[in-house]
Amino acid sequence: MPRLSEVAVGDQLPALSVPLTRADLVRYAGASGDFNPIHWNERFATEVGLPDVIAHGMLTMALAGRLVTEWTGDPGAVRHYGVRFTRPVVVPDDGTGALVEVTGKIAKKNDEDGTVKVSITARSADQGVLGGASATVRLPA
Template identity: 50%
Template sequence: MAITLAELEVGQEIGRSFVDVTRLDLVKYAGASGDFNPIHWNEAFARSVDLPGVIAHGMFTMGSAVQVVTDWIGDPSAVVDYQTRFTRPVVVEDTTAEPGSAGATVEVVGVVGAVDQDNSTARIDLTVTAGGQKVLVKAQAVVRIW
């Protein structure tokens, strides 16, 4: 079913997701992105630079968050702009002794923030948290709706 601008209201929830993150996910992301900074996989190193432990890549978190928007709109190419600010790291605990367990869970809630009839777009505001703390702020995606 196609989404129309007429059916959207500011404040309307478009979706929510829970993204379980493991250290294996971070290693896979490092391989795909080429970002092998040890803060994303080495506990001792991360702590030696005053981090609370291994942290997820910011772009991994950002990419995981926008998935709520692309799932809702049904076409990733409809996202014409996406921006955020990183506020807190997502600390990913070591769960290698517990296969299938998440080292962190990122919760994402998307709501319509604005509708622009003239440009056939809607701004989707994302609330992104981990461990009860906002990890992204001003996370906003603009989607074109035809």
């Protein structure tokens, strides 16, 4: 885990790239209990106005959170985490699926309470998929 004294505002976290396939969506549906057909049935997804099957929003949120927990090495260090969903991650049935690319940087540092705020960016198909994503993390002195 990085130490508070070792980080500065503007520091970048190691980037994370995660491929998602339709099989991943089926596994997530089983784990979460969210079997909404927009996450596995292309015909249904397009009938309701989506471009194709889309990843679960909470799966996308979890991938962005993983960036922070992998950086800290301790999920318990995260004190606050929030996002806004701005665009869905479209997952085509083409053998490749979608790539979710997540980056983060230190936006604020609070020496008094030992926390840093990490601003997170998540993109897929060259478009942002989360807005206002950030995590507050407590680091050891």
